Structures are given as structure tokens and as C-alpha cells.
Amino acid sequence: MKKLTALLIAALILLSNYIVYAEPPQISAPAAILIDAESGRILYTKHADTKMYPASTTKIMTGLLASEYENLEDKVTASNNVLTIEKGSSSIYINPGEILTMRQLLYALMLESANDAALVIAEHLGGSVDGFAGIMNERAKSLGAVNTNFVNPNGLHNDNHYTTAMDLALIAREGMKNPIFREIVGTFHYEIPATNKQEARNYITNSNKMIWTVNNSAKYEHAIGIKTGYTTKAQHCLVGGAKKDGTELISVVLGDGKDFMYPDTIALFEYGFANYKKLELLKKDMIVTTINVENGDRKLNLLSSEDFAITGKEAEIDEIQKARTIKLKEDIKAPVKKGDVIGTVTYSVDDQVQKSIELVAEEDVASTKLIDKISETNKKINWWRVALVAFILFLLWRTIVTYQKLKRRRRGVFLDKRRRY
Numbered sequence: 390m391k392k393l394t395a396l397l398i399a400a401l402i403l404l405s406n407y408i409v410y411a412e413p414p415q416i417s418a419p420a421a422i423l424i425d426a427e428s429g430r431i432l433y434t435k436h437a438d439t440k441m442y443p444a445s446t447t448k449i450m451t452g453l454l455a456s457e458y459e460n461l462e463d464k465v466t467a468s469n470n471v472l473t474i475e476k477g478s479s480s481i482y483i484n485p486g487e488i489l490t491m492r493q494l495l496y497a498l499m500l501e502s503a504n505d506a507a508l509v510i511a512e513h514l515g516g517s518v519d520g521f522a523g524i525m526n527e528r529a530k531s532l533g534a535v536n537t538n539f540v541n542p543n544g545l546h547n548d549n550h551y552t553t554a555m556d557l558a559l560i561a562r563e564g565m566k567n568p569i570f571r572e573i574v575g576t577f578h579y580e581i582p583a584t585n586k587q588e589a590r591n592y593i594t595n596s597n598k599m600i601w602t603v604n605n606s607a608k609y610e611h612a613i614g615i616k617t618g619y620t621t622k623a624q625h626c627l628v629g630g631a632k633k634d635g636t637e638l639i640s641v642v643l644g645d646g647k648d649f650m651y652p653d654t655i656a657l658f659e660y661g662f663a664n665y666k667k668l669e670l671l672k673k674d675m676i677v678t679t680i681n682v683e684n685g686d687r688k689l690n691l692l693s694s695e696d697f698a699i700t701g702k703e704a705e706i707d708e709i710q711k712a713r714t715i716k717l718k719e720d721i722k723a724p725v726k727k728g729d730v731i732g733t734v735t736y737s738v739d740d741q742v743q744k745s746i747e748l749v750a751e752e753d754v755a756s757t758k759l760i761d762k763i764s765e766t767n768k769k770i771n772w773w774r775v776a777l778v779a780f781i782l783f784l785l786w787r788t789i790v791t792y793q794k795l796k797r798r799r800r801g802v803f804l805d806k807r808r809r810y
Contacts, residue, residue, distance in 0.1 A: 411663065414656035418645035422554040423657045425665070425700035426562055426630070426637035428743050432661050432700070437555040440536060441643040444618030445479065445502045445596075446626045447544030447552075450525050450560050452499045452616075455510050456570040461492035465513045471505045475545055480505040481593070487586035495569075496579040499616065500595045507543035518542065532559045546620045554641040561615050561628045561639050574614030574630070577602050599629060599651060607651040611658065615639070617650075625650040631658045635667050636700055668706050670713075670736060671697040671746060677734050678715055682754050685723035690751040691731050697746055699736065712737055715748070723756035 413433050420441050423433035431437075469485040479502040483489070489497075489509070497506035508518065515521025518541055525539040534556035540547045564570045577600055581590040595601070599612035611631040618626035627650045629640040640657040642650060671677070671693040682689050701709060717732035725731070728749050735745040 412660075414653075414660050416642065416653045416656065417649035418642035418653050420554045420643040421641060421653065421657065422558050423638060423640045423661050424558050424562065425661075426565060426639050428699050428738075429559070429562060430700055430738055430741070430743065432638070432665055433657060434555075437558075437641075438536060438553050440551045440553055441626075442546065442550065442620065442623035443544050443552045443557060443643065444546075444620045444623035444626050445504075445544045446557055446616050446618040446628050446641075446643075447539060447542065447550070448498050448502065448507060448618075449557065449564055449616050449628060450529065450539065451507050451510060451521075451542040452495060452570055452573070453560065453564040453567065454514060454521075454524060454528065455491060455495050455498070456564070456567045456573070458491050458514065461490065461495065461569070463491050464488050465491060465494060465509055467505075467509045468512055470508060470512065470518075474505045474508060478504050478545060479596075481581070481590055482587075483509060484586040487584050489581065489584055493581045495573055496576070496593055497581065497590075499570075499573050500576060500579055501593045502596050502617070504543040504545060507541075511542035529556065529560060532563050534559050544618055544620070544623070546622050554643050557628055557641045557643075558639050561630070561641070565614070565630060565637075565639070571614070574616065575600060597627070597629075599654070609651075609655050609658065611662070613637075627651070627654050629654045629658065631662075633662050636662065636665065638662070664702055665700045666703070667698045668701045668703070668709070669696070669698045670706075670710065671695070671734075676751070677748055680717065680721070680731070682725055683720075683722040684756045684758050685725065685754040686757050687754055689725060689731070689754050691748040692751050693734070694730075694747040694749050697736070697744060699738065699743055701738065705738075709736060709738060717748075723754045723758075725750050725754040727752050 416435055420436045420439050422431065422437040424431050465488070467483045467485055467487045471483045471485060474480055481497045481501055481503045483505040494506045494510050497503040498510060511518050511521035515524050521542055522539050525542065529537045529539065534552070537552040537556040538549060540550045577595050579593040581593060583589045596617045597614065598607035599609040600614070601608055609631065611633045612629065613632050614630040615628045623644065625645045625647050626643045631638050638658055638661045640654050642653045645653055673693055673696050675693045676690045677693050678691050679688050680691060699709065714735045715732060716735065721731060730747050731750055732748045733745045734748055736743045
């Protein structure tokens with residue numbers, strides 16, 4: 390009996406290390422969200438539209454805009470304003486007049502969460518902090534982040550500087566589409582070589598411990614980024630990215646406790662990966678539907694112009710397929726050419742349009758109308774060749790006629806001469 394009890398206890402201990410999140414996890418953070426990075430589909434939400442202070446997760450927008458800068462090797466000179474950065478906040482202690490490249494500033498911004506690097510970037514790209522904040526807000530609105538207002542590039546507290554979990558997810562999703570941004574937020578360590586003012590900085594380390602390669606108590610094997618944040622009023626914030634088996638997710642937790650930020654994020658990812666996967670809905674050249682073509686000599690198969698998959702639950706696939714809508718062009722008449730775009734198929738999930746895919750003709754469809762047949766025949770005839778052949782035949786005919794005339798003329802001269810003699 391004791392042996393059986395011991396075995397049961399051991400089994401329970403082993404099972405406890407492999408939590409399967411069949412149901413949405415209980416998240417400590419007051420605001421959180423989990424989305425599919427490719428489609429933007431919301432997989433989990435908790436007060437995701439509540440306005441919150443973002444702290445240094447603000448730097449995701451700053452980093453996105455800097456990543457799009459034309460030449461990251463451009464040298465930037467720090468102004469005296471670096472001395473105004475809040476004492477004790479994250480920085481790399483940039484000196485006035487110090488020269489760094491945009492790339493070095495980006496790594497300092499996204500890894501070390503350097504507030505002074507954020508200021509130098511803002512002044513270089515926007516002319517001033519206020520000017521850059523305007524650029525940040527304009528870009529946020531363009532991404533659908535309509536509940537966000539930035540007043541600085543670093544997230545140092547300001548009552549009028551706020552966002553939401555939903556908006557941060559949208560901004561992070563856009564950032565992860567940029568290969569430079571993506572590479573930087575997934576980097577563990579970086580070194581800035583000596584500048585005109587300081588020796589090499591070999592301590593630039595990512596504040597996101599989920600991607601650490603050493604001292605990895607919070608490491609998550611599927612993590613690929615993105616950014617942490619903390620202020621007294623914002624509390625602990627983390628925008629995370631993770632990828633597994635082709636599915637990429639983005640999570641946001643805002644206002645969390647120190648001991649819950651990483652567990653909450655990992656719980657969200659585990660829930661997402663356990664319950665959602667890539668559902669292949671279309672393959673390129675797959676027949677989507679078949680239609681009749683007015684005046685056509687046959688029915689026409691419409692093919693998908695590309696592959697399409699969406700992150701979802703296996704049980705949803707039939708429902709998603711049934712909910713798709715097909716829209717055809719008006720007045721589809723023969724003749725139709727292979728590859729012509731005839732319409733679109735649109736997939737929606739949770740009442741949100743995910744994507745519209747063009748539908749193309751599988752083959753040519755000829756018209757049964759006599760006038761169209763004549764027109765089609767005319768199109769198939771290579772008229773310049775016909776004209777060339779006709780011209781050659783004309784020249785040949787003229788040559789023969791001319792030859793015969795000459796021949797008759799010579800014969801007439803010959804007969805004339807015979808009569809004289």
C-alpha cells in the first residue's frame with residue numbers, strides 16, 4: 390500500500406510540471422491580451438481596452454519608428470537634454486556631445502531600456518520630444534491604436550501618457566513585421582564600442598528575462614521578445630512574443646505584480662499554444678467554387694490565388710469555412726481568360742474580417758455568341774503574317790505577269806523580224 394501511495398504521489402508531481410491550459414488562465418494583471426501575430430485575432434482578453442500607463446513598453450513605438458530609419462549607421466550627436474533624464478531611471482549615461490549610431494541607440498533603447506537613448510532618438514527623428522510624440526501618436530492611430538496618447542518616447546510617468554493592452558498589441562504586432570526591430574528585441578546581449586566620450590559599454594542586456602541565455606529562471610523556450618516596463622504608477626508591464634510550430638503569438642500584461650509578470654505571460658502563451666494552431670483553409674490553386682459564365686461554353690472553376698491559414702481551434706474549422714463569403718465581379722461574361730480575377734473569398738472570425746483572397750479563372754472559357762467567336766477567331770489570327778504572305782503572293786503574281794508580258798513581247802518582235810524576211 391505504501392509503495393502504491395508513493396507511486397501516486399510521484400505521478401502527481403510529474404503531472405504538475407505539465408499544466409495543460411484547456412481553459413483561459415487566471416491572470417493577475419488588471420489588463421491583458423493575447424493575439425495571433427499573423428492575423429491579429431484575439432485569443433484572450435481581460436480589460437484590454439482599459440487605459441493604463443505603459444511605462445517603458447512605450448519604447449516599442451519608439452523602436453518601431455527608429456527601426457524604419459533609412460540608415461542605421463548614421464551618427465547622431467546627443468544634446469544637453471540628456472542631462473534632464475530622471476535620475477535613477479534606466480539609462481546608458483549618454484554625455485552631451487556624445488556620438489552614437491542609430492543602431493547603437495536602438496539596442497540601448499530596446500535592451501537596456503535606456504531613457505536617454507530614447508530622448509536622443511526622439512530629437513533626431515522629430516526635432517524635439519514634442520515633435521516626436523506627435524509622430525508616435527499619428528502612427529498609433531494609423532495602426533488602429535485609437536485609445537493611446539504618447540507625450541514622450543520613453544514612458545517616464547505623465548498622467549496624460551497612456552495606452553491599452555489592445556493598442557500595445559497592435560503596435561507590437563507592427564514592430565515584429567520589421568526584421569530589424571524583430572532581431573533587436575530577440576537579442577540577449579549587445580556591446581557598444583568606445584565613443585568620442587566614453588569607453589565601450591559591454592553591459593547592454595535585454596531587460597526581458599524570458600529570452601536570457603544565462604540565469605534563466607524566467608526563461609521561456611519559445612520567447613522571441615519583446616519589451617518590459619516599470620514605473621511606480623504603471624507597475625510591472627510586459628509585452629511578449631513567442632513562436633511555436635509556425636504559430637506566433639503576442640501577449641500584453643499591464644499593471645502586474647513583480648512576481649506575476651512572467652508567470653502570467655507564460656500562462657497566456659501556454660494557453661494559446663495548447664488550444665490554437667494553424668488551420669489551413671486554402672491552398673494556392675485549390676478549387677473554391679464553380680460558376681456559370683454568361684454565354685460561356687462551359688462552367689468555370691475559381692481557384693484560390695494564394696495559401697491561407699488562420700490560427701484557431703480545430704473544432705472551429707467547419708464553422709469558419711461555412712462563414713466565408715464569396716463575392717464575384719458583376720457581369721461575368723465569356724470570353725474569360727485563364728488567370729483572370731473573377732472575385733474574392735473573405736474569411737471572418739469573431740465578426741472580424743481576417744483576409745480577402747482573390748479568386749482566379751482555372752481555364753479559358755470561350756463565348757458561344759457568333760460575334761464573339763468571330764472576334765476570338767480574329768484575335769487568334771496573326772494578321773501581320775497573313776499580310777506578309779499576301780504581299781509575297783502579290784509580288785509572285787506580279788513577277789509572273791511581268792514575265793509573261795515580256796515573253797509575249799519578245800515573241801512578237803521575233804515574228805515581226807520573220808515577216809520582213
